[in-house]
Amino acid sequence: MTRAPASFVWAARALHWLMAILIVSMLFIGVGMVASVSERHAWLIAIHKPLGIAILLLAIVRLIVRLRNPPPPLPDDLPAIQKIAAYASHYLLYALMLVIPLVGWAMLSAGGYPVMLSHSLRLPPIFPVSATAFAILRHTHAWLAMLLFLTFLAHLGAALYHGLIRRDGVLSSMTGFGRKPEGNVAEPPPSLPQE
Amino acid sequence: MRTQQSLSAPSLMLRFALIAIVLILIVLTFVYVGGWFAPHRVTAQRMVDQLQTNAGVFSGYRRNHAKGVCVAGYFDSNGQAQAYSLAQVFAPGRTPVVGRFAVPVGNPYAPDSSSPIRSMALRFTQANGQQWRTGMNSMPVFPVTTPQAFFELLQAQQPDPSTHKPDPAKLAAFFAAHPETAAFGAWVKTAKPSASYVTESYWSLNAFVFVDANGVHHAVRWRMVPEASDASTGGSDPNYLDADLAQRLAQGPQRWHLVITLANPGDPTNDATKEWPSDRREVDAGTLVLTSTTPQESGACRDINYDPTVLPHGIEISDDPLLPARSAAYATSYLRRTSEEAHLPGTATPKTSPEAN
Numbered sequence: 001m002t003r004a005p006a007s008f009v010w011a012a013r014a015l016h017w018l019m020a021i022l023i024v025s026m027l028f029i030g031v032g033m034v035a036s037v038s039e040r041h042a043w044l045i046a047i048h049k050p051l052g053i054a055i056l057l058l059a060i061v062r063l064i065v066r067l068r069n070p071p072p073p074l075p076d077d078l079p080a081i082q083k084i085a086a087y088a089s090h091y092l093l094y095a096l097m098l099v100i101p102l103v104g105w106a107m108l109s110a111g112g113y114p115v116m117l118s119h120s121l122r123l124p125p126i127f128p129v130s131a132t133a134f135a136i137l138r139h140t141h142a143w144l145a146m147l148l149f150l151t152f153l154a155h156l157g158a159a160l161y162h163g164l165i166r167r168d169g170v171l172s173s174m175t176g177f178g179r180k181p182e183g184n185v186a187e188p189p190p191s192l193p194q195e
Numbered sequence: 196m197r198t199q200q201s202l203s204a205p206s207l208m209l210r211f212a213l214i215a216i217v218l219i220l221i222v223l224t225f226v227y228v229g230g231w232f233a234p235h236r237v238t239a240q241r242m243v244d245q246l247q248t249n250a251g252v253f254s255g256y257r258r259n260h261a262k263g264v265c266v267a268g269y270f271d272s273n274g275q276a277q278a279y280s281l282a283q284v285f286a287p288g289r290t291p292v293v294g295r296f297a298v299p300v301g302n303p304y305a306p307d308s309s310s311p312i313r314s315m316a317l318r319f320t321q322a323n324g325q326q327w328r329t330g331m332n333s334m335p336v337f338p339v340t341t342p343q344a345f346f347e348l349l350q351a352q353q354p355d356p357s358t359h360k361p362d363p364a365k366l367a368a369f370f371a372a373h374p375e376t377a378a379f380g381a382w383v384k385t386a387k388p389s390a391s392y393v394t395e396s397y398w399s400l401n402a403f404v405f406v407d408a409n410g411v412h413h414a415v416r417w418r419m420v421p422e423a424s425d426a427s428t429g430g431s432d433p434n435y436l437d438a439d440l441a442q443r444l445a446q447g448p449q450r451w452h453l454v455i456t457l458a459n460p461g462d463p464t465n466d467a468t469k470e471w472p473s474d475r476r477e478v479d480a481g482t483l484v485l486t487s488t489t490p491q492e493s494g495a496c497r498d499i500n501y502d503p504t505v506l507p508h509g510i511e512i513s514d515d516p517l518l519p520a521r522s523a524a525y526a527t528s529y530l531r532r533t534s535e536e537a538h539l540p541g542t543a544t545p546k547t548s549p550e551a552n
Binding site (some may be wrong): 035041114135147153157 | 202208211213214217220221222224225228229230236237238239240242321323324325326342392408412497498499500504505508511512514518519520522523524526527529533534536537539
């Protein structure tokens with residue numbers, strides 16, 4: 001039996017907070033750009049596409065990091081229903097981080113648009129040109145983004161609940177601050193001196 | 196495992212309230228950014244809604260320039276624009292084109308004579324997969340400068356429920372409040388609905404920016420100048436434009452010259468109501484050759500959104516505020532009509548006959 005880690009590994013924490021910023025920005029960019037008719041529309045779209053691909057790549061890296069470094073266990077006394085909610089929402093978050101950019105890419109492909117990440121960098125299409133598929137993918141992209149926004153709200157609400165109400169170390173396992181020294185959790189070994 | 200002291204009841208309430216406030220603030224910001232809180236903000240959706248209010252909803256058709264026809268052909272570049280833009284389309288050689296001619300009406304069954312304006316939309320597909328999409332009109336200037344003013348123009352054009360025509364007083368009030376419409380007003384006074392798409396010139400209206408191989412930016416506008424100048428007669432058929440086009444193409448390909456106008460320093464790039472002085476340097480970049488036509492219901496142009504901000508490396512948008520608005524509104528129209536094509540729930544259903552409008 002491997003020992004239970006106190007918190008997420010450094011790479012997982014870095015990826016979490018970087019992607020938190022990117023994904024929340026992306027949700028606001030997305031909802032703003034489709035409504036705007038101002039200059040914002042042009043530059044928000046110019047950010048949206050490369051940022052989406054960046055999130056897709058980071059999500060793949062993050063999935064690998066997570067599979068190689070299992071997250072710390074949830075507190076033993078967490079009610080079963082909350083444990084189920086925690087597991088389900090994390091599966092959903094990972095699925096959405098991977099699927100939404102792919103749906104966006106497929107949607108532009110189906111619409112016959114060149115998928116331009118910059119003035120000169122073009123990604124190949126990943127879906128055959130089809131107006132019907134475009135419409136379905138375009139709506140799917142938006143609804144999945146709304147679902148991601150709601151899941152993010154639940155995630156943030158739950159994190160604050162753990163941090164402010166339960167104060168059970170779940171939030172600090174990701175922030176890295178105020179870690180509980182007590183309990184059956186092994187401290188990391190002292191670092192070696194420089195070689 | 197839990198070693199903390201339990202929270203007092205007021206402290207617990209305060210902490211729950213804090214969490215609620217954080218979440219509510221995020222939701223409110225999200226709703227604000229999405230424009231749901233601002234019923235008077237001009238959004239792409241409201242712009243297209245206004246077009247639908249004015250003309251009705253015709254399932255599967257574009258919300259403006261709804262009446263049109265597909266064309267196909269190619270562009271033969273002579274290489275002369277290469278000095279100003281590194282876009283592959285300007286290198287000497289041939290680029291395939293899928294295009295569309297249209298009349299700027301919302302009703303695809305309106306007679307061709309209902310507007311004096313014709314439009315030409317083109318999609319150039321470069322060998323490197325990048326595209327250049329452009330939508331041009333057969334007039335040198337646009338009536339207004341901003342999306343807000345265009346939205347107000349659409350509102351002024353809304354048919355009165357009793358007369359089914361725009362209220363002349365509202366239109367007069369709009370034009371009085373918008374002196375920038377004068378140049379367009381002067382053009383439209385003398386404009387007659389052309390009996391042929393082929394004898395028209397088509398202007399980019401908006402300014403764009405060419406980027407050359409050294410990274411130097413050049414503000415430009417462009418237009419397509421026809422080789423054909425023999426007027427058609429029109430006749431009694433309300434769809435004379437399609438018939439004329441098919442007849443001319445049956446006799447041979449139809450040609451236009453792509454003329455690029457280079458701005459002088461100080462020429463406005465953010466005002467489509469103002470022509471640049473006529474002495475500006477012009478470059479004939481090559482020849483657009485159209486060889487075939489197909490009805491838009493079955494042609495390749497049907498599922499193309501001629502968004503003028505889809506540009507290859509070497510062409511960029513200018514600071515013209517109409518360009519992002521065109522992109523946003525076209526995207527909204529495209530989503531609505533492709534959703535109708537897909538028969539998605541909640542979308543308009545096709546009309547059973549052309550008369551049922």
